[in-house]
Each structure stands twice: as C-alpha cells, then as structure tokens.
Amino acid sequence: MPFNLLVLFCLCYVAMLFCVAFLAERRAAEGRVRWLRSPAIYTLSLSIYCTAWTFYGAVGYAARSGLEFVTIYLGPTLVFVGWWWVLRKLVRIGRQQRVTSIADLISSRFGKSNILGVVVTLIAVIAATPYIALQLQSVTLSFAVFASGTPEGWALPNRDATAIWVAGGLALFTILFGTRNLDAKEQHHGVVLAIAVEAVVKLVALLAVGIFVVWGIAGGAQEVFARIDATQAAGWTLQPDRWIGMIAVSGAAVICLPRMFQVMVVEGGEDRHLALASWAFPAYLLLMSLFIVPIAVIGLERMPAGSNPDMFVLTLPLAEGQGGLALLAFLGGFSSATSMVIVESIALATMVSNHIVMPLWLRLAPKAAMKGDVRRIVLLARRLSIVGVLGLGYAYYRMSGGSAALAAMxxxxxxxxxxxxxxxxxxxxxxxxxxxxxxxxxxxxxxVWAFTLLLPFFGPGTLLPQAVFDHGLFGLGWLRPQALFGIAGMDPLVHAIFWSAVLNTAAFCAGSLLTFPGPVERMQGAAFVNVFDADAAGPQGWARGRAEPEALLMMAQRILGEEPALALFEAEARAQGKAGYLPDATPDFVAGLERRLAGSVGAATAHAMISQIVGRATVSVEDLMAVANETAQIMEYSAQLEAQREELSRTAGALREANEKLTQLSVQKDAFLSQISHELRTPMTSIRAFSEVLTEGDLPPELVANYGRIIHDEAIRLTRLLDDLLDLSVLENGSVQLNLSLVNLQQLLDRALAAASHTRPERSFTVIRDLPAENLFLRTDGDRLVQVFINLVSNARKYCDAASPALTISVRQRAGRVHVDFTDNGTGIAKQHQAIIFEKFARLSDQHRAGGAGLGLAICREVMANLGGQVSYLPGRGGASFRVTLPLRIGRQAA
Amino acid sequence: MAHVVLVEDEPNIAEAIRFILSRDGCTVTALSDGMGGIEQLRSLGPDLVILDLMLPGISGLELLAAIRADRGLRGVPVMMLTAKGQGRDREAALQAGVNHFMTKPFSNTEMLAAVRGLVARRGAG
Incomplete structure (x- = not known):
C-alpha cells in the first residue's frame, strides 16, 4: 500500500477516534455520563493492557519461546479472578481519596509524602520508557512492512524518521485528547470511550487474522493442532522458574502499570464495574491469546526463514494476498500502540506534573502560584511532560537500536x-x-531492577562496562548484575525478579518495623486499610443524607445551649409552616445549622458532627486534623482561663490577707490610742488637780513645795512619753537617720552605765563587766546603741528584786556579729510575760517604780532592727537576761 | 463626817484627791490596790468608795462587782475614775452598778460636788 495513502488512512482513523472522544466529552459535560460509565466500557478500557506487544509481540514470543507467552495473559487473569477483592479495595480507596495516579495513591497513603510521589513517578517514567519505545518500534515496523513507495515516486522514509513522526504524532494526539481541559478527578470520558473502540478494533482484527489463518490457510482446527503438536516436539519446553516469575510479574504489572491504574482506578472504579470485569476481562484476554499459537506455527511454516515473527500477524495476510485483512491487522496493531501510548502518557504526565513540576514551581515561584492562573501552568506542565515522556521513549528506541524483541522490552x-x-x-x-x-x-x-535487568539489557560495554559483568560492581564478586550474591546460573529475568522482589519486600518490612508513622500517616493508614468500614460517601452537600431533626436538635442543644437551640429550631419550623419545634431537615437548614455550630465549635468539628448525624460517617484526614487543631486551640484557651482563675484566687487570697492585717492593725491602733490616752491623762490628772490647789493659795509653804515638785515630775513624765512616742514612730516608719561611725563598745557601755546611774530608786547596784572583751570597735550608730543599753541597764536597776542587786554584762563575738548580754541576779521575768515584754505599754509591774511610759523595750527592739540586729530575752539565766545582737560592721543596705 | 475609801494606784493622784476631800471634812483612806479584798473594805466601813478603773491585780470593775454582791457594802455609793475615757468603759461601769463615773483629769470642784452629792444621798438613804 502506498505509504502516503497509509498515512492518510491512519490520520482518518485517528480523526474518527477523536470525534468519538469529543462527542463523549460533550455528553459528559452535559451530565449524561451513565452510558459512558457502563461496566462494558470499563472492561473494554482495561484491554489497554493488550498493547502492540500483545498484538504483534505475542506471536513472536510464541514463535521464539513456545507457550511461555501465555504467562503474560495468565498473570492478569489470576489477578482479576483471584484477587478481585484487592482490586475492589484499591478502587474503593481511589474513589474515596480522589486518587489521581499510582504515585498519588502511595504518597497519600504514607502521609502525603512528596518524596514517595517523586520516587514512584521516577520509577514509573523509567520503567515506562522501554515500553513506549516498544510501541514506537512496533508501529514503525508495521509501517515499514506494510507501506511501499508511492506511484509518484515518493520514497519510503527510513525507520528512524518514521519513528520520530510516529512519536510526534502520538504526542500531538495525546495532548489533544488528554489535556484539553483540566479535571480535578483526572477523568477523561472521551479517552476512555476511544480506548474502548480501539479495544474492539484490535480484538476483531486479531480474531479475523486468526480465523483466516486457521480456516483459510491451515484448513481447520484439527489440522492446526496437528501442526502445533509437530512443532512442540521440536523443543518447546516449559521452564517452571520462568513461568512462575513471569506470571507474578505480569500480575503485578496489571495492578501497578500507570496506564492500568489510570483506567482501573482513576477513570472508573465502581463495584459493579469490577463485577463484570472480573470475568469479562479474562475472557477478553483469552480471545486475544486464542490464535497466537496457530498464527505463530503457521507463520513459521509459511514465511521465509529469517522473517521477523513479531510481524506475522501483518505479514501472513499480506503474503496470502489478503490486503483488506492486512489493513485491518495493521489497524489493530496501530490501535494497540496508540491507546497504550495515549493513556500511559496521560498517566505519566499527571504524575510528573503533580509530583515533580508543580512542587518545584510552587517552591521556585510561590508568589506567582498564589495569584496566577494555576490551571494554565498545570496544562503546560502536562503537555511538556507528554512530550518529554514520548521523547524518552524515542531516545530509548534509538539507543536499543530498534532491533530488540518486543517481548523482552x-x-x-x-x-x-x-x-x-x-x-x-x-x-x-x-x-x-x-x-x-x-x-x-x-x-x-x-x-536492584535497574542493576540486574535494565542496564544489562543494552549488553556489556554500553551502559555497564564488561568488567562489572565479569567481576561485579566495584570489583565485588557478589555484585555481578546477573549473579547477585554469587548465585549464578539463574535465568537473568527470573534472577532480577527474584532478588528485586525479595530485597524490596525485606527493606520495606524492615524500614516499617524500625520506624514509627507520623500522625497524618497513621490516619491515612487507617483510612486506607479500613476503607470498607467508612460508609460510601455521596457527593458534597447534605442532600443525600437522612437526618433526624430530633438528633440534630439534641446535638445543637449540647453545643448552643438549650434555649437558643430550641429557638432556632422553632423559628425554622415556623418558616416551614409546621407546628412545634421540629422542622424538616432540609439541606438548607442543615447547612445553616452547620454554619451556626461552626461559630461555636469550629468548622471542622461542626462538619464532623453533622456528618455523624446525617449518616455520612466519612470524616477525611483533613477533617480530623482540623478537629485536632481546634481541640488544641480550645485546650490552650481553657489553660489560659485556668491560669487566670488561679491568678484571681491568688489575688483574692492576698486581698483577704491584707484585709485581715488591716483589721488587726485597726484593733492594734485602737488599743494603742486607748493606751496613749491613759498614759497622757494620768500625769495630766495630777498636774491639773495640784495646779488648781496651788492657785487657790493659802497653803502651807512645805505643801506648796511638795505639790510644785509633783507637778514638775509629772510634767517631765509627760515630756518623756511624748519623746518616746515620737522616737518610736520615727523608728517604726524606717525613716530614722543613722549616724554611722566607728565606735568602741567599752566606751558605749561606760556612757550607758553613767546615764542610768541616776535611775531611782537609788540603791547600791553592782555591775560586773568583762573589760578586755568589751574593747572592740563597731561600725554602727553609737548614740542609738547607747539608748538601748541605757534602757536595759535602767530596767535592771528598776526591776531587779535581789537583796544585793548585781548586773553582769558579757560580750562575745561570733561570725561577724557581737552579742552583749545583760543578766541580773533577780527572779527574772515570768514565762507567760516573756512574749509580751517588747510590746508597747507592756509594763508588768506597778508603774511608779518603773517611772517610764512602758515604751522602753519596744523602742529597743525598733532601734536594734534599724541597726541590723536584735534584742531578745534569754530565758533560764537565773535573773532577767537580755541579749543585744548586732553586726560588727553594719552594711549599707541595713542602714 | 463621811468616810471615803479611795483605791488608786497613782500615788500623786491619790494624794490630790485625799487633800481635796480632807479639806472638805472627809476622812480619806487611800489604798494603792484592791488586793486587800472585800473584807478589808467591809472592815473600813466606808460611806463612799472611789475606785480607779485600771488597778494592778484586781481591776476596778471587779471590785465594784464584789461590793455590789456583798451584803454589807451593797448600799455604799461607788464613784469610778478612769483615764481611758472610752464610752465602752463607762457603760460597763454603769451596768455593774456604779453611782458616778468621772474621767481623769477632772476639776476639783466637780469632784467635790460629786462626792458631796453621793455622800448626802447616802446620808438621806
């Protein structure tokens, strides 16, 4: 067929597919997706598993290696029949988590990890590259086989040029198909329908070729079986290890291949879809594989030696002069290749743009990402990714020389x-x-895969040096790419599958056991593993749920308070024209209630609570995280309240204490004023009485003198009282001016004894001193200290009741402080009085002998406090004993 | 001639009262405290008792209560002196049955008039 006609034919076919897709998209946009989402379409779209490799390569595989090609079909069959429950879980998770690709699923499962998204994307791109190259190769081969020069003399372009035209055309087609618009769910109804059409085309084409070969060439099924038996005898042997390995690897591939994941999980995915697909897809595979062996056997028989068995599907009809059938076969192969490339590129482009390009762009230009039109950027990233993926495929095709067997790639x-x-x-x-x-x-x-399978594929000396093959990586013998750990003799493919699976699983398990998942990871893990526990969620909005108004009211009352909640419900009921307080739970009302609750407990919590009642128990991880955040904020808030409350109670305690102190002070003040009044009125009474007597005149002179002396004494007593009061008030206020200087203790005691010697009653009084010990210098206020000493000495003189009173003054120095003890030989102070002697007006005995106002020891106590020391009573010393303690050198701060 | 018993711990005040009342013709027995007890008072047979409120040992109020409780002394008028001048003390004294309450310092004529009045009432009764 002239190649220009063939090209035109291909373009028409593609245009037809494009129209199908376009119409489907239009229907989907109008919301009529029911027919598009039928299980049959879903099952046909799964046939994307059968690529040009299956279409052309399987025959070649059978021709080269016998029945082994069956493993490629057995793996998926086993998965769909035996593992449908795994697929069901995957599909359910994909729908619930709105998964956009296999990289997205893995990244989402492990705490929305971007690293994992990148890793899976890279693996997918690298693993898909040979596969895309395979499609390019098969289209190029079929083109080369089928096309001829034109009558006008246009030469057939060489294969490399064909390959690049095919790659470019497919890129353009994919961009037109897959990135016309952007959908959050990454569903492409048009593409899926086009694939379904292509699935029918390739099945019909392969069946047609098969029927022609069996009944048209060989002459019936019986004949074919006989020929197959004959060929098998020629050495088609089963290799169990390769069979097991390839069944496993193709079973894994049907789940993990980006394009399979795309059609199985992302595009479709309902339980009813899987129910049909679990038997219909294996049946499709069975039909696709039915005529592989006959075509291979007859091809080997009929075709000249050396012809490429990968092309038997095309070359057999051609050789038999069936041009129309050959064209159909070509179309089948073309369909297989294009559908695979389109979906694979869409899936890979989604991954690359979502997990590599967009994160990078967001990091490099965060400002533009915030305000610019992201959709435009995403589409551009997708289109560039498609071009990149196909470019990689083309590069691989050129590198592998375009000659390798399709199946191996x-x-x-x-x-x-x-x-x-x-x-x-x-x-x-x-x-x-x-x-x-x-x-x-x-x-x-x-x-392990790259080292043992991908790199060695190009042969020694290309990507891996010959030395590595012979002696291992870095010269380590156990790191030979086709004999890891020294286990040689295995089939290279089985070797690679075995070691990569074992080491992969071991590393995954060990890594998981040795580390702990983060919070998001933990929640996502639960959401994925227990996907069936959460009931199926409807679309957004509350319309789908059935809410009991009573349950809503009870919850609202818990949050808003009984009265406000009741008022809200009553108002709504009135607005709906209903009596009572229970309105219908209309979507509007429920949404309004949610907003109202959100004001109290936060949006996420409100949403979660309403979800519970409306019967949509699906609470996403984001919901949970938001709830956790709100809870944390509330806890922080209540902690603040608690702190404030504690502070308040502390303040209240302090106030109570201050109040008690004030009350006490007030009582003390009253008692003090009463005392002062008494102390002032008593001398006043004598003075007034005698001055009245004296003014009356006609008194004997001795009485006048006597009464005059009494008036004088009482006047002095009053003056001293007033002096003491003033002194005490100054000392107590702390406003006393200390006159600090270096003074000799002995001299101070001399002064005090001299001043106190006139105290009445005058009687013989012995003072025993320790002069050497007294001879020390103090830095203090000498006058104030003398005042204290005078008080103590005169107290001893006044109150010592011994027959021959004596006062012992002893001085001791200890740790920078000086003790001066005044001990007399009287009976001392009774125990019950010792506690009050330093209080004001605490005169114990009759006051005439004392002659003071009762403020002496109170003043002493205040003076010593001002001097940084103290005066205290020493019990059990025989007589009355007072100790004055003060620092040797008074510090600045004490002054 | 009236016999006045004065219980006052301030010697100068006691001397002043003694002088004033003696000059008016009273017999004055001055005690510096009430430690002698009710027997001592009863033995003195006073026509009037003058008590200081604040006394060492037994307070004036306690002595007053004892006088009012004593069969022999119950009718004797009692004058109370105090230097504290607080309403509370006056009330307590009146409640305990004092006949006259006087605050220190006092004027001599006032004191004399009060004593005369109390003695006269006693004489009349």
Whole structure:
C-alpha cells in the first residue's frame, strides 16, 4: 500500500477516534455520563493492557519461546479472578481519596509524602520508557512492512524518521485528547470511550487474522493442532522458574502499570464495574491469546526463514494476498500502540506534573502560584511532560537500536513497575507500613531492577562496562548484575525478579518495623486499610443524607445551649409552616445549622458532627486534623482561663490577707490610742488637780513645795512619753537617720552605765563587766546603741528584786556579729510575760517604780532592727537576761 | 463626817484627791490596790468608795462587782475614775452598778460636788 495513502488512512482513523472522544466529552459535560460509565466500557478500557506487544509481540514470543507467552495473559487473569477483592479495595480507596495516579495513591497513603510521589513517578517514567519505545518500534515496523513507495515516486522514509513522526504524532494526539481541559478527578470520558473502540478494533482484527489463518490457510482446527503438536516436539519446553516469575510479574504489572491504574482506578472504579470485569476481562484476554499459537506455527511454516515473527500477524495476510485483512491487522496493531501510548502518557504526565513540576514551581515561584492562573501552568506542565515522556521513549528506541524483541522490552517494563507492588499492597493491608519503609523498599527494588535487568539489557560495554559483568560492581564478586550474591546460573529475568522482589519486600518490612508513622500517616493508614468500614460517601452537600431533626436538635442543644437551640429550631419550623419545634431537615437548614455550630465549635468539628448525624460517617484526614487543631486551640484557651482563675484566687487570697492585717492593725491602733490616752491623762490628772490647789493659795509653804515638785515630775513624765512616742514612730516608719561611725563598745557601755546611774530608786547596784572583751570597735550608730543599753541597764536597776542587786554584762563575738548580754541576779521575768515584754505599754509591774511610759523595750527592739540586729530575752539565766545582737560592721543596705 | 475609801494606784493622784476631800471634812483612806479584798473594805466601813478603773491585780470593775454582791457594802455609793475615757468603759461601769463615773483629769470642784452629792444621798438613804 502506498505509504502516503497509509498515512492518510491512519490520520482518518485517528480523526474518527477523536470525534468519538469529543462527542463523549460533550455528553459528559452535559451530565449524561451513565452510558459512558457502563461496566462494558470499563472492561473494554482495561484491554489497554493488550498493547502492540500483545498484538504483534505475542506471536513472536510464541514463535521464539513456545507457550511461555501465555504467562503474560495468565498473570492478569489470576489477578482479576483471584484477587478481585484487592482490586475492589484499591478502587474503593481511589474513589474515596480522589486518587489521581499510582504515585498519588502511595504518597497519600504514607502521609502525603512528596518524596514517595517523586520516587514512584521516577520509577514509573523509567520503567515506562522501554515500553513506549516498544510501541514506537512496533508501529514503525508495521509501517515499514506494510507501506511501499508511492506511484509518484515518493520514497519510503527510513525507520528512524518514521519513528520520530510516529512519536510526534502520538504526542500531538495525546495532548489533544488528554489535556484539553483540566479535571480535578483526572477523568477523561472521551479517552476512555476511544480506548474502548480501539479495544474492539484490535480484538476483531486479531480474531479475523486468526480465523483466516486457521480456516483459510491451515484448513481447520484439527489440522492446526496437528501442526502445533509437530512443532512442540521440536523443543518447546516449559521452564517452571520462568513461568512462575513471569506470571507474578505480569500480575503485578496489571495492578501497578500507570496506564492500568489510570483506567482501573482513576477513570472508573465502581463495584459493579469490577463485577463484570472480573470475568469479562479474562475472557477478553483469552480471545486475544486464542490464535497466537496457530498464527505463530503457521507463520513459521509459511514465511521465509529469517522473517521477523513479531510481524506475522501483518505479514501472513499480506503474503496470502489478503490486503483488506492486512489493513485491518495493521489497524489493530496501530490501535494497540496508540491507546497504550495515549493513556500511559496521560498517566505519566499527571504524575510528573503533580509530583515533580508543580512542587518545584510552587517552591521556585510561590508568589506567582498564589495569584496566577494555576490551571494554565498545570496544562503546560502536562503537555511538556507528554512530550518529554514520548521523547524518552524515542531516545530509548534509538539507543536499543530498534532491533530488540518486543517481548523482552515489555518484560523489563513489567518487572520495573512491579517494584511498586509490595508498597502498594502493604499500604492498603498493613497499618504498620511507614513512609521510611516505603522509601527503602521502593529505592532498593528499583536499584536492584535497574542493576540486574535494565542496564544489562543494552549488553556489556554500553551502559555497564564488561568488567562489572565479569567481576561485579566495584570489583565485588557478589555484585555481578546477573549473579547477585554469587548465585549464578539463574535465568537473568527470573534472577532480577527474584532478588528485586525479595530485597524490596525485606527493606520495606524492615524500614516499617524500625520506624514509627507520623500522625497524618497513621490516619491515612487507617483510612486506607479500613476503607470498607467508612460508609460510601455521596457527593458534597447534605442532600443525600437522612437526618433526624430530633438528633440534630439534641446535638445543637449540647453545643448552643438549650434555649437558643430550641429557638432556632422553632423559628425554622415556623418558616416551614409546621407546628412545634421540629422542622424538616432540609439541606438548607442543615447547612445553616452547620454554619451556626461552626461559630461555636469550629468548622471542622461542626462538619464532623453533622456528618455523624446525617449518616455520612466519612470524616477525611483533613477533617480530623482540623478537629485536632481546634481541640488544641480550645485546650490552650481553657489553660489560659485556668491560669487566670488561679491568678484571681491568688489575688483574692492576698486581698483577704491584707484585709485581715488591716483589721488587726485597726484593733492594734485602737488599743494603742486607748493606751496613749491613759498614759497622757494620768500625769495630766495630777498636774491639773495640784495646779488648781496651788492657785487657790493659802497653803502651807512645805505643801506648796511638795505639790510644785509633783507637778514638775509629772510634767517631765509627760515630756518623756511624748519623746518616746515620737522616737518610736520615727523608728517604726524606717525613716530614722543613722549616724554611722566607728565606735568602741567599752566606751558605749561606760556612757550607758553613767546615764542610768541616776535611775531611782537609788540603791547600791553592782555591775560586773568583762573589760578586755568589751574593747572592740563597731561600725554602727553609737548614740542609738547607747539608748538601748541605757534602757536595759535602767530596767535592771528598776526591776531587779535581789537583796544585793548585781548586773553582769558579757560580750562575745561570733561570725561577724557581737552579742552583749545583760543578766541580773533577780527572779527574772515570768514565762507567760516573756512574749509580751517588747510590746508597747507592756509594763508588768506597778508603774511608779518603773517611772517610764512602758515604751522602753519596744523602742529597743525598733532601734536594734534599724541597726541590723536584735534584742531578745534569754530565758533560764537565773535573773532577767537580755541579749543585744548586732553586726560588727553594719552594711549599707541595713542602714 | 463621811468616810471615803479611795483605791488608786497613782500615788500623786491619790494624794490630790485625799487633800481635796480632807479639806472638805472627809476622812480619806487611800489604798494603792484592791488586793486587800472585800473584807478589808467591809472592815473600813466606808460611806463612799472611789475606785480607779485600771488597778494592778484586781481591776476596778471587779471590785465594784464584789461590793455590789456583798451584803454589807451593797448600799455604799461607788464613784469610778478612769483615764481611758472610752464610752465602752463607762457603760460597763454603769451596768455593774456604779453611782458616778468621772474621767481623769477632772476639776476639783466637780469632784467635790460629786462626792458631796453621793455622800448626802447616802446620808438621806
């Protein structure tokens, strides 16, 4: 067929697909998605698993390695039949968490970790690159086989040029299909429908070729079986290790491949979809594989030796002169390749832009991200990512020389993407799985895969030097890429699958066991593992739920208080025209109530509480985190209140204390005033009485003299009382001016004894002193100290009741302080009085002998306090004994 | 001739009262405290008792109560002196049955008039 016609034909086919997609998008935009979301479409879209590799490569695989190609179909079949419950969980999680890609799912599961998103994206891109190259290669090959020069003499372009045209065309087509608009859920109804159409095309094409080969060429099924038996005898052997490894790896791939995840979880995903797909998709695979062996066997028989078995599907009809059938086969292959490339690029572009480009852009230009039109940036990132992904595929195609077998390249991609499976399964079934474990497992598995499978694929000396193959990495013998840990002799593919799976899983488990998940991780883990516990959530808004007005009222009363809640409900009931206080729980009312509650308990808590009552128990992690934040704020607030309350009670305590003190002071003041009154009135009484007597005249002179003396004495007594009161008030106020100087203690005592010697009654009084000890210098107010000494000495003179009174003055120095003890030989002070002798007016005996106002010791106490010392009574010393203690050198602050 | 018993711990005040009352013709027995007790007072047979409120040992109020409780002394008028001048003391004294309450310092004529009045009432009764 002339290649220009073929190109035109392809373009028409693509345009037709584009129209299908466009119409589907239009229907979806109008909200008529029911038909588009039917289980049949879902199942057909899953056929994206069957790429050009399956379409062309399986025949080649069968021709080269016999029945082994069946493993590629057995893996997915086993998964859909036996593991449908895993798929159901994945699909449910995907819907509930609004997952956009497999990278998003893993990152979301492990605490929205960006690192994991990047790691999974990189693995996906690297693993998908050979796969995309495979599609380019198959289209290029089929084009080369099918097209011929034009009658006008246009030469057929060479393969590299074809490949780049194909890559460019697919990129353009993908951009047109997949990034026309931006949808938060990353669903593309148009693309899915186009894929479904392509699924039918490739199935019909392959079946048609198969039927033609069996009944058209071979002459019936019986004939074919006979020929197959003959070929098998020629050495098609089963290798159990390869079978197990490939079934496992293709089973893993059907879950983890970005495009499979896209159609299975992101685009669709309802339980009814899976119910059909669990048998219909294996059936589709069965039909796709039905005629592989006959085509391979007949092809090997009929086609000339050396022809590429990968192209038998195309070349057999051509050789038999069936141009129309060949065109259909070409279309089937083209469909397989394009659908795979489109969906794979969309899935990868979503990952790259969401997990690599956007985070980078947000970090580099945060300001622009805040205000600019992000949608434009995202679309640009997607389109560039698509171009990048296809560019990588093309580069790989050029590097691999465009000659490798299709199946081998596909298997590398399968094994690479399978590295995500342990983390994926652990993430949805094991709550103990942690981010650190996931990173460790993914990186280990990816590294082992790259070292043992991807890099060696290019052959020694290309990406890995020959030395590494022979002697291991860094010359370590146990690090040979195809004989890790010295275990040689395994099939390279099985070797790579085995070690990457074992080391990946081990690193993942060890990392998870050794680390603890963060709070978001913990919650996401619970949400993923227990996805079925949370009831299915409807769309936003309260319309779907059934709320009991009574339950709402009870909750509102708990939060708003009984009266306000009742008033709110009554008003609503009136507005609805209902009697009583229970309105219908209309969506508007529930939303209004939520806003009202949010004012009291915070938006997240209000939403969670309403969700509980309306029956939508789904509380997202964000909700929970917000609730936790609000709770923390409330706790902080109540802690502040508690602190304020404590402060208040402290203040109240202080006030109470101050009040008690004031009351006490007031009582003391009253008693003091009463005492003063008494002390003043007593001498006044004598003075007034005698002065009246004297003014009357006609008294004998001796009486006049006597009464005059009494008046004089009482006047002096009054003066002394007033002096003492004034002194005491100055001392107590602390406003006393100290006259500090260096003074000799002995001299001070001399002065005090001399001053006190006139105290009446005058009688013989012995003073015993310790002159050497007294001879020391003090820095203090000498006059004030003498005042204290005089008081103590005269007290002794007045009150000592011994027959021959004696006063002993002893001086001792201790630790920078001086003790001066005044001890007489009388009976001393009775125990019950010792406590009050320093109080004002605490005169114990009859006051005439004392002759003072009763303020002496009170003044002594105040003076000593001012001098930084004290005066105290020493009990049990025989007679009355007072001790004066003061510092040797008075400090500044004490003054 | 009236016999006045004075219980006053301030010797100068006691001397002043003694002088004033003696000059008016009273017989004055001055005691510096009430430690002698009710027997001593009864033995003195006073026509009038003058008590200081604040006395060492037994207070004036206690002595007054004892006088009012004594069969022999019950009718004897009692004058109370105080230097404290607080309303509370006056009330307590009146309640205990004092006949006259006088605040120190006092004028001599006032004191004399009060004593005369009390003695006269006693004489009349």
């Amino acid at each position: 596909g298997l590398i991609a399968f094994a690479g993407m399978a590295q995500v499976l342990p983390v994926l399964l652990g993430g949805i079934f094991w709550r103990g799985a942690t981010k650190a474990g996931a990173v460790a497992g993914l990186v280990t598995g990816f590294a």
